[in-house]
Amino acid sequence: xxxxxxxxxxxxxxxxxxxxxxxxxxxxxxxxxxxxxxxxxxxxxxxxxxxxxxxxxxxxxxxxxxxxxxxxxxxxxxxxxxxxxxxxxxxxxxxxxxxxxxxxxxxxxxxxxxxxxxxxxxxxxxxxxxxxxxxxxxxxxxxxxxxxxxxxxxxxxxxxxxxxxxxxxxxxxxxxxxxxxxxxxxxxxxxxxxxxxxxxxxxxxxxxxxxxxxxxxxxxxxxxxxxxxxxxxxxxxxx
Numbered sequence: 001x002x003x004x005x006x007x008x009x010x011x012x013x014x015x016x017x018x019x020x021x022x023x024x025x026x027x028x029x030x031x032x033x034x035x036x037x038x039x040x041x042x043x044x045x046x047x048x049x050x051x052x053x054x055x056x057x058x059x060x061x062x063x064x065x066x067x068x069x070x071x072x073x074x075x076x077x078x079x080x081x082x083x084x085x086x087x088x089x090x091x092x093x094x095x096x097x098x099x100x101x102x103x104x105x106x107x108x109x110x111x112x113x114x115x116x117x118x119x120x121x122x123x124x125x126x127x128x129x130x131x132x133x134x135x136x137x138x139x140x141x142x143x144x145x146x147x148x149x150x151x152x153x154x155x156x157x158x159x160x161x162x163x164x165x166x167x168x169x170x171x172x173x174x175x176x177x178x179x180x181x182x183x184x185x186x187x188x189x190x191x192x193x194x195x196x197x198x199x200x201x202x203x204x205x206x207x208x209x210x211x212x213x214x215x216x217x218x219x220x221x222x223x224x225x226x227x228x229x230x231x232x233x234x235x236x237x238x239x
Contacts, residue, residue, distance in 0.1 A: 118175040119144035
């Protein structure tokens with residue numbers, strides 16, 4: 001698939017995953033470079049990025065979010081550096097894809113289909129006022145409804161519940177994700193963007209929710225979970 005959409009000379013942006021980066025660098029920094037060659041549908045060579053006249057030595061085994069600017073549009077994938085060397089007087093990095101290549105919409109986060117248990121409730125008025133003031137005030141011990149996440153992204157979730165929340169309402173969501181084989185509980189506030197009854201399933205409602213005031217570290221952890229699950233699924237399919 002890679003060779004159908006990405007070609008030598010295409011611009012590519014590289015951003016470290018899991019805070020990896022060259023020593024002393026800002027791990028969130030985006031490095032711009034170009035595709036040197038597409039070796040296979042899973043591997044490609046990328047020119048080693050430079051700042052002014054200095055080569056940026058990205059680490060072998062570092063995993064990166066790659067965004068390609070092609071004649072067919074923007075494409076994105078995750079990839080790992082497996083080698084770096086000099087070829088024809090230029091320095092290149094060899095990347096191996098660890099996720100599928102997909103069309104990249106810069107305004108949206110990639111939504112990962114899944115099945116995850118979650119509990120929810122509508123925020124009390126004092127909680128809503130705190131959220132609107134960029135503060136945290138969650139009343140403990142209130143009853144929760146069981147819900148089921150059916151897709152998740154760095155920007156929000158889609159879930160099914162037997163209770164229909166009102167569009168525009170603020171809700172409290174708590175669920176558990178696995179990262180690095182460790183489970184972590186998340187408590188998130190979200191705004192309900194849309195609600196609809198599930199076709200052929202009376203009494204069940206699908207909600208689209210956008211996170212509200214989510215801190216960057218938590219967002220990165222959610223994206224990391226999606227990345228790890230995609231990689232696990234990809235590896236299982238390859239067996």
